[in-house]
Amino acid sequence: MSAQGTPAPRMAAVIPTFRRPASLLRALESLRHQTLEDFSVLVVDNAAQAEVAALVREFAATAPMPVRYVAQPVPGLHSARNLALRVAGADVLAFTDDDATFEPGWLAVHQRAFAADPGLGAAGGPVLPVFEAPPPDWLTRRLAGQREFPVLSLVQPLGADIRGPEAPVYGVNMAVRRELAVALGGFHPECFGAVWLGDGETGLMRKLAGAGHGLAALAGAVVHHHIPPERMTPVYFCRRMANQGAADVYTDFHRALPGRARLLRHAGGLALRHWRTWARAWLLRGRTGPGELDTQMAAAATLARLGYVLRLTWDARLRALVRRDNWMDDDPAGPGGEARP
Numbered sequence: 001m002s003a004q005g006t007p008a009p010r011m012a013a014v015i016p017t018f019r020r021p022a023s024l025l026r027a028l029e030s031l032r033h034q035t036l037e038d039f040s041v042l043v044v045d046n047a048a049q050a051e052v053a054a055l056v057r058e059f060a061a062t063a064p065m066p067v068r069y070v071a072q073p074v075p076g077l078h079s080a081r082n083l084a085l086r087v088a089g090a091d092v093l094a095f096t097d098d099d100a101t102f103e104p105g106w107l108a109v110h111q112r113a114f115a116a117d118p119g120l121g122a123a124g125g126p127v128l129p130v131f132e133a134p135p136p137d138w139l140t141r142r143l144a145g146q147r148e149f150p151v152l153s154l155v156q157p158l159g160a161d162i163r164g165p166e167a168p169v170y171g172v173n174m175a176v177r178r179e180l181a182v183a184l185g186g187f188h189p190e191c192f193g194a195v196w197l198g199d200g201e202t203g204l205m206r207k208l209a210g211a212g213h214g215l216a217a218l219a220g221a222v223v224h225h226h227i228p229p230e231r232m233t234p235v236y237f238c239r240r241m242a243n244q245g246a247a248d249v250y251t252d253f254h255r256a257l258p259g260r261a262r263l264l265r266h267a268g269g270l271a272l273r274h275w276r277t278w279a280r281a282w283l284l285r286g287r288t289g290p291g292e293l294d295t296q297m298a299a300a301a302t303l304a305r306l307g308y309v310l311r312l313t314w315d316a317r318l319r320a321l322v323r324r325d326n327w328m329d330d331d332p333a334g335p336g337g338e339a340r341p
Contacts, residue, residue: 008111008112008115009090009091009092009111009114009115009177010038010039010040010089010090010091010092011036011038011039011040011090011091011092011094011107011110011111011175012039012040012041012042012088012089012090012092012093012094013031013039013040013041013042013094013096013107014041014042014044014081014084014088014093014094014095014096015027015028015041015042015043015044015096015097015098016044016046016072016077016080016081016084016095016097016098017043017044017045017046017047017052017098018045018046018047018077018098019047019049020098020099021049021051021052021055023098023099023226024043024052024055024056024098025055025059026101026226027096027097027098027099027100027101027102028041028043028056028059028063028067029059030100030101030102031063031065031102032063032064033102033104034065034102034104034105034106034107034108035104035105035107035108036105036107036108036111039065039090039107039111040065040066040067040068040088040089040090041063041065041066041067041068042067042068042070042084042087042088042093043056043067043068043069043070044070044071044072044080044081044083044084045069045070045071045072045080046072046073046074046075046076046077046079046080047073048071048072048073052069053069053071056069057069070083070084070087075191076189076190076191077171077189077190077191077200078186078187078188078189078190078198078200078201078327079189081095081171081186081187081201082186082187082189082327082328085178085181085182085186085187085328086182086328088178090178091114091177091178091179092110092111092114092175092176092177092178093175093176093178093181094106094107094110094174094175095171095174095175095176095201096171096172096173096174096223097171097172097225099172099225099226099228100172100173100223100224100225100226101130101223101224101226102222102223102224103220103221103222103223103224105220105221105222106125106173106221106222106223109125109218109220109221110123110125110175110218110221113161113175113216113218113221114175114177117214117216119212119213119214120177120213120214120215120216121176121177121180121208121209121211121213121214121215122169122174122175122176122177122181122204122205122208122213122215122216123167123169123174123175123215123216123217123218123221124155124167124168124169124170124173124174124175124216124217124218124221125155125158125173125217125218125219125220125221125222125223126155126156126157126158126173126217126219126221126222126223127153127154127155127170127172127173127223127224127225128154128156128157128222128223128224128225129143129152129154129224129225129227130224130225130226130227131227131232132226132227132228132229133228133229133232135227135232136232136288138288138289138293139232142293147168148168150170150244151237151240151241152225152227152231153170153171153172153225154170154225155168155170155173155217157219157222158217158218158219159219160219161216161217161218161219162216162217163214163215163216164214164215164216165205165209165215167215167216167217168217169201169205169215169217170201171200171201172223172225173221173222173223174201175221176204176208177213180208180211180213181204181208182328184204184207184208184211185207185325185326185327185328186204186326186327186328187200187201187203187204187327188200188203188204188250188254188325188327189327190243190247191243196243196246196247196304196308197250197318197321197322198247198250198254198321198322199247199248199250199251199254200247202247202251203250203251203254206251234285234286234287234288234293234296235286237293237296237297238296238297238299238300239300241297241298241300241301241304242300242301242303242304243304244301244304245300245301245302245303245304245305245308246304246305246307246308248301248305249305249308249309249312250308250322253312253322254322254323254325257312257319257322257323260313260314263309263310263312263313264313266309267306267309267310267313270302270305270306270309271306273302274298274299274302274303274306277295277298277299277302278299278302278303280295280299281295281296281298281299281300282299284296
């Protein structure tokens with residue numbers, strides 16, 4: 001029971017996974033040690049693999065909490081998360097990733113916060129790195145003194161809870177009041193396989209805050225994010241920034257999509273403003289010195305913005321998807337897993 005005498009919200013940990021059975025098992029094993037006694041686990045398999053289904057069944061046979069497996073063959077992390085919103089029975093869903101492990105009090109801290117504050121819509125917390133190889137010096141320098149590091153979804157330890165729309169909430173540590181997320185149309189999918197679309201959990205946080213629901217980052221709700229060597233490279237950093245650039249276009253135009261003529265003018269303006277950065281980035285590719293990687297990342301983001309804007313000028317299907325706000329009314333894919341409006 002909460003301090004006000006209302007029942008504590010039912011909790012479920014949701015783990016979307018995609019072809020990483022060993023990593024998934026590590027995450028599941030970590031959940032055995034939660035101090036919260038009453039919670040469930042939902043694994044959403046975005047590859048619908050028999051091997052993963054068998055792994056989850058084997059784990060569930062000895063787990064101290066209920067564990068459920070569901071397959072979501074529609075590609076995309078947020079297709080998996082939206083399916084969880086549809087099928088999970090809990091009041092609060094604590095979303096994470098299959099490359100995470102958890103402090104024992106992770107779920108208990110989230111449950112107490114949601115029980116104490118009926119106006120809380122979503123909450124995050126610290127996301128600390130576990131480097132699977134020694135990080136290069138250039139990465140160590142970039143991390144120094146940064147409270148947040150979005151490229152690797154990291155949030156440094158917090159001295160106290162943070163409340164308000166600026167609270168850092170990343171998908172690897174994101175508890176959401178399920179009925180609110182459903183009522184607001186769920187997550188705007190980031191991508192369908194290789195086809196980039198929307199702004200994912202960032203968009204949902206904006207919708208929650210815009211509807212008057214509270215956001216928080218809870219100092220005691222700690223997740224560890226395992227970082228493999230392939231994510232500690234300039235190539236990975238630029239790819240993440242390219243994705244961000246595309247998501248930013250979606251955010252800009254989701255509510256009011258311009259006509260084709262205005263989009264073409266917008267594309268031309270992007271090219272005029274950024275062509276020098278693109279040229280410099282080509283000359284600097286692979287370098288990690290001061291300012292050199294920043295130039296490459298900025299080029300990746302703005303080139304992705306340009307590509308997305310150009311696609312919007314001629315792709316009627318993409319235009320319809322950008323306008324769409326409710327992703328809970330039906331499955332967003334047709335035959336073959338292709339996104340449809």
